[in-house]
Amino acid sequence: MVAAKPLHEGLFSWPTEIPNLIGSQCLDCGEYAFPKQNSCRACSGQNMTSADLGNAGNLWTWTVQSFMPKTPYHTHETQETFTPYGVGYIEMACGLKVESRLRENSPELLKIGMPMKLEIITVRTDDEGSDLLTFQFCAAEEQS
Amino acid sequence: MDVAIIGLGMHPFGRSPSMSGLEQGAAAARAALKDAGTDFKRMEFAFGGSQDSGNADSLVNLLGLTGLQFTNVANGCATGGSSLNAAYSAIKSGQYDIGLVVGFDKHDRGAFNPKPSDWGLDDWYGETGLMLTTQYFGMKIQRYMYDHNISKSTLIRVAEKAFRNGSLTPTAWRQTALSWEEIENAPMVSEPLNKYMFCSPAEGGCALVVCRADIAHKFHTQPIYLKTAVVRSRNYGSFEVFSPSQPPKVADSPTVTASQTAFELAGIGPEDIDVAQLQDTEVGAEIMHMAENGFCEHGEQEKWLADGVTEITGRLPVNTDGGCLANGEPVGASGLRQVHEVCTQLRGDGGARQVANDPKVGYTHVYGAPGISGVNILAR
Numbered sequence A: 001m002v003a004a005k006p007l008h009e010g011l012f013s014w015p016t017e018i019p020n021l022i023g024s025q026c027l028d029c030g031e032y033a034f035p036k037q038n039s040c041r042a043c044s045g046q047n048m049t050s051a052d053l054g055n056a057g058n059l060w061t062w063t064v065q066s067f068m069p070k071t072p073y074h075t076h077e078t079q080e081t082f083t084p085y086g087v088g089y090i091e092m093a094c095g096l097k098v099e100s101r102l103r104e105n106s107p108e109l110l111k112i113g114m115p116m117k118l119e120i121i122t123v124r125t126d127d128e129g130s131d132l133l134t135f136q137f138c139a140a141e142e143q144s
Numbered sequence B: 001m002d003v004a005i006i007g008l009g010m011h012p013f014g015r016s017p018s019m020s021g022l023e024q025g026a027a028a029a030r031a032a033l034k035d036a037g038t039d040f041k042r043m044e045f046a047f048g049g050s051q052d053s054g055n056a057d058s059l060v061n062l063l064g065l066t067g068l069q070f071t072n073v074a075n076g077c078a079t080g081g082s083s084l085n086a087a088y089s090a091i092k093s094g095q096y097d098i099g100l101v102v103g104f105d106k107h108d109r110g111a112f113n114p115k116p117s118d119w120g121l122d123d124w125y126g127e128t129g130l131m132l133t134t135q136y137f138g139m140k141i142q143r144y145m146y147d148h149n150i151s152k153s154t155l156i157r158v159a160e161k162a163f164r165n166g167s168l169t170p171t172a173w174r175q176t177a178l179s180w181e182e183i184e185n186a187p188m189v190s191e192p193l194n195k196y197m198f199c200s201p202a203e204g205g206c207a208l209v210v211c212r213a214d215i216a217h218k219f220h221t222q223p224i225y226l227k228t229a230v231v232r233s234r235n236y237g238s239f240e241v242f243s244p245s246q247p248p249k250v251a252d253s254p255t256v257t258a259s260q261t262a263f264e265l266a267g268i269g270p271e272d273i274d275v276a277q278l279q280d281t282e283v284g285a286e287i288m289h290m291a292e293n294g295f296c297e298h299g300e301q302e303k304w305l306a307d308g309v310t311e312i313t314g315r316l317p318v319n320t321d322g323g324c325l326a327n328g329e330p331v332g333a334s335g336l337r338q339v340h341e342v343c344t345q346l347r348g349d350g351g352a353r354q355v356a357n358d359p360k361v362g363y364t365h366v367y368g369a370p371g372i373s374g375v376n377i378l379a380r
């Protein structure tokens, strides 16, 4: 058993009990970005610092990915085993909207404004058998 | 120096299995030159674009090695808009008298599959399933419907109109009108947009001959004047495709800035437009672009579509040839098809789809990833 690791370093804090998304903030104009950037999209400044974006927010918009994407999508799924997934933007506490996969994958379960929380999921395993991880969001409260 | 369009040429959009994309571009160019009563030797410059069918300037191998300045343009879906804009400047500046604008493409079936690295993104974004334009379109109209009270009926009405107009257009790819039920019950692609609400990648070519307005009548009895051609890219805060995050405040889209500038330069307003082409990569785009181009208020589209304002018989006919929805999208040619159609309408040559309001001023709007808009205002 090899330890699980992020598919891409630096998107969320890992390993840790409660992972948070990691972005950047511009020290010149205060704007946030995700993923971390070396220069600011708002003011062109290069005075950036790492920023903890937290692990909760509200659903700003959403859709459902109902068919299996072509490459560059890369999981161990096949056309037969593919499970549709939600995609949305989550409005974080700082106001930044982060695009994410959503656990909820049917229109009945998704509503603009609903509270969402971060979770870590396995995308696939690498050649050594390690789980490769990414983030997604799911409903913060059980749907009734 | 004012600018006129004197030649219109098209190789029909859809599927042409026996022809390469380049050959379809050459066919369109020959048709445009013929329409203008001139030939390729007379062209002093050309601007051309193709996303998947090679370098546009390879066209000289088919049209003739005449030594002209030929510039390749690559601006995604806005390639046609950018090419025409460049030609407009070339003539406006006095540098050239006459030239060719051409676009063509031949794409594989199904959705485009873009590479994250081409868009300044890391591989995780694509590998985890976020690199799909269809998702963006679904999410954008989803939020717009929530903010402005647009119903699913309005989405269906736009698709219905597109295929009805396509059925009246001999060069359209989709020439079969679809019923409300067929559209409503089509397989879902990306909530709330289903199969008939998206345009598909296709094939085709389109070309225009442009020249100094003062010599236009030597070539064509009905020159169409290009009053203004404006291209703008996105500002910080515009909600665009392939964005892992978006700033808190949503800014005006590049369509708003391009449109406002175009109207200002032309010295007219949206109320002066008689016929329009608005980028309809999917039905949501046409709805949002009605307001972003200044033709109605946000939310008013619900009533406009219900009242038939944008039908061929309406006050402001939009996408009279069925737009991208019925013609498909050969990326390099698509923006020029819009201009081709509006010029056809202004000449009164629209046949079964000719608008009835005796149009004098037309408008085209193209929009492409990652946030580029091109607006042209045309008049006879």
Ligand SMILES: [Zn+2]
Residues within 6 Å of the ligand: A026, A027, A028, A029, A030, A031, A040, A041, A042, A043, A044, A045
């Ligand atoms: Zn800044």
